[in-house]
Amino acid sequence: MKHIHFIVNPVSGSGNQLINKKFLSKFFDEVDYAITIKNSEYKKHAKTLTKLSIAEGAHIIVACGGDGTINEVASCLVNTTIPLGIIPLGSGNGLASNLKIPKEVAQAIALIKKASVKKIDVGRINEHYFFSNTGIGIDAQVIRHYENSNERKLISYLKSSLKALKTIKYKNEITVEVNGETIRTYPFLVFVSNSNEMGYKISLTPSASLQDGLLDVLIVSKMSKLKSLYFGCLILLKKPHLIKESKFYQSKAIKISQENQGIFESQIDGEFFNIASNVLNISLLEKSLQVIY
Structure with a gap:
């Protein structure tokens, strides 16, 4: 069984996000997947949630939000074996666009299920990581x-x-x-x-x-x-x-x-x-x- 954790910024973009258990159950059956959803509530909260997901043994961690949310989640995954999934829900979505990850949620989920993983470079400015x-x-x-x-x-x-x-x-x-x-x-x-x-x-x-x-x-x-x-x-x-x-x-x-x-x-x-x-x-x-x- 594959354990996938979704770190969701509920106020990204329009603020009307559909990433919840009921919605994801349409794409992930309970036999093959164990789905966990965590909503961030303030700046840097996504980092805390991601570290918890790592400790809980997540196989894939998905950042659901804009570039800021992606940065917080991805910063915890640098030099680990856990791949980052992305569902772009922000306004700019620069990194997702560069990676050609579709804004349509169902299409982004299809990529996550396919789980084709590639490595990318990461920038660092003092103690902070940046990806774009x-x-x-x-x-x-x-x-x-x-x-x-x-x-x-x-x-x-x-x-x-x-x-x-x-x-x-x-x-x-x-x-x-x-x-x-x-x-x-x-x-x-x-x-x-x-x-x-x-x-x-x-x-x-x-x-x-x-x-x-x-x-x-x-x-x-x-x-x-x-x-x-x-x-x-x-x-x-x-x-x-x-x-x-x-x-x-x-x-x-x-x-x-x-x-x-x-x-x-x-x-x-x-x-x-x-x-x-x-x-x-x-x-x-x-x-x-x-x-x-």
Whole structure:
């Protein structure tokens, strides 16, 4: 008998989730499967629930939610033999889209039952894991505004982007060390990506791969508000490299440091984080997560 645990964020996306015992019984018979459902109730609760499921001997653990929920569940499964299943219920669903996991729940469940497992790379920023991307600068501020909004739709994301552009300030100089090069800059953006999509089909690193053993790094220096709007148009065209302020790298490790601040405002897989440090050490763990897709 296969024991499958579902970690569900009941407020993901529209908040009208159908992942319950009655619904899942249509897909999983009681002879071959033992199904457990756990609902997360607050930020980081999914981590606690996943650790319990590991202790309880789950064979597969399924994250049901958006990229934030997936991050919490997957972070507990790095370098284990337990595969991650995904039912994308969020608004952006960047990682699921990159993996071509369908948004239609029944189709996502069919993949889980098939249980074809592949290994993907995992990023790490200090003590945190990321699976899609992490960044400081404008993307972190967009996420901060987005989390403070009441909607989880593309229009809310676009409104949050405009708010971030209006209020961006270049107060802190940082140093980025990558591939033997040292860059000192007032950053508009430092974006480090393991996958080729942020969500909503938006991409800053369209050539990134979850299995190439490299992180894609985009560094964009201070620019005028007018030029930042132009940059936004280039993002929609998937051509962010076409401005002189941008530099692109592929690397296994990146170090970002600053003086006299003590906190980096960042985003990790679409969730806003204050990281209490003057240094961000970002690295790659090759093929260290097993995923069903």
